Amino acid sequence: MTAVGDLDRKPAEAVRIAVSHAGDAALALAEIKRQLVTARPSFILLFVPNPLQPDDVARALRKSMPDTVVFGCTTAGQITPRGYEDDALLAIAFQRRHFRVASILFEPISPVSIADVVSQTERLVAQFRPTPGRERLALVFADGLSKQEDILMAALEVGLKDIPVFGGSAGDGLRFERTEVLRNGEFHSNAALLLLLETDLAFSGLGFDHFQPTDKRMVVTRAVPEERLVLEINGSPAAEEYARLVEVPVSELSPTIFAENPVLVRNRNLYHVRAIQQIQGKHGLTFLSAIDDGLLLTLGRGKEIIRTLDAGLAVRDKDEAPDFILGFDCYLRKLEIERKGLDGEASEQFRQHRVIGFNTYGEQHLGVHVNQTFVGVAFFRPKGVAPL
Structure with missing residues (x-):
């Protein structure tokens, strides 16, 4: 066992962090x-x-x-005080003097009942009365294979009103078989967990990727929206047309190729990633976000990922660095970083910026479900507590 003090030389004030690499659940929890x-x-x-x-x-x-x-979820990797890991059970204890929490489990979420999500969320907000001088935010953890996060987030945005919400979709390594969220000692699939937090800490939301649009355009000409499945792009079989545009044989399409050549959707002046999960059948492409007939897609090209990571994490509150950053980082970003041999540099960035969290199958940022994005919440030390 590695003691947490060896991992985190400058411990956060508002949370305590514990890590175990034991392969047995009972030993790990002990x-x-x-x-x-x-x-x-x-x-x-x-x-x-x-x-x-x-x-x-x-x-x-x-x-x-x-x-x-205890709340939580299964993951596609963890961000511990060491940085990226794959076999670490990570626990983050939010100190009672700084945090108060209420929760609700939405189950099942496939299909999502928008009316139920809105009404239950509004009820939770009304019952969780604010304390003067404190701020509220929400965290959401959803079944990463439910294909319902887009609708869920739209409903939560209505129910939460002006309360910001951040989160990540549960993962399953790279198996894509079963993902689960944890509440009250039980794991649940086909479910989503909403946590409403109140804190005396200042906080700031983060959301960034490292892609820019190219001049290569695609139109979805045949899709199965409820399955996030694209069968045709530009009138041709989806996998073949995508492979042609990224200039690789269909046989070489892989999670790494998808990670390094994402497709983007434009919303006003912003581009959001619509990540490809895998090939479905012979020619179909399964996506990790909502997809539909007629959707215009743009092939993305990556920028320098470590530089954008450093810049994105460099958040301050009146020149003060965060006490810690709770991070939700897409597993496809991790795949690209590892393939390029940059995982050591990325882990060092996480250590320097005090990031802890997990790798996701999708990220939730201020009411929008996104992919291949780092989403996080930077928490700052309460006033009157001297920095270390």
């Missing part, structure tokens, strides 16, 4: 509990690596922390 023995959490976020089975984690959690409020 290590987490020991590392958090001095914490006084309002709640804990638990990000589960692919090697651990959610059912085993749930059983161990009920035995080791029966009286602790």
Whole structure:
């Protein structure tokens, strides 16, 4: 076991962090509990690596922390105080003196009942009365294979009104078989978890990618929107046309190719990534965001990813660096970074900027579901607490 103090030489003031690399859920939770023995959490976020089975984690959690409020999800990788990892059980204990939380589970979310999501969210907001001098924000964790995040986020935006919301879609390594969210000691698939937080910390939302549009355009000419499946692009089989545009044989299409050659959708003057998940059948392409007939797509080209990462994370509050950044980073970004041999540099950026979080199957940023994007919340030390 590696002690957290060895990982995080300058510990955050508002959270406590615990990490275990044990391959057994009971041993991993026992290590987490020991590392958090001095914490006084309002709640804990638990990000589960692919090697651990959610059912085993749930059983161990009920035995080791029966009286602790724990939320979380399965992941496609973790961002610990070391940076990128794949086999780390990561726990973030939000200190009681700085945070208050309320939660709701939407289940099932496929299909989403917009009216139910709006009404339940409005009820939660009304019951979670604000404290003077404190601010509220929301976090959302959704089943990353539900294909419902776009509609869910639109409904949450209505229900939350002026409360900002950030989050990530649960992952499953690179298996794409089953993703789950955690609430009250139980994991749930086909579900989404909404956390309403109140804090005395100042915070700032982050959202950035590293792509710019090219002059290569595509029109979706045949799609199955409810499955996020594109069958034809520019009147040709989707996989063949995409491969032609990125100038590789269809046989070489892979998650890495998709990561480095995303398609973009323009919204006014901004471009959002519509990431490709995988080939479906012989010629179809499954996407990680909403897709429809007639949608105009633009092939994207990457900018220098480490430089944009550093610039995007360099947020300040009156020249003060964040106490910590809770980060939701797309797994496709991690794939590209690893293929280019830049994972060490990216991890160093995360360490310098105090980022902790997980790799997602999609990101939620201020009411919009996006892909291949880093989304986060930077929390700053409460006033009167001297920086380390």
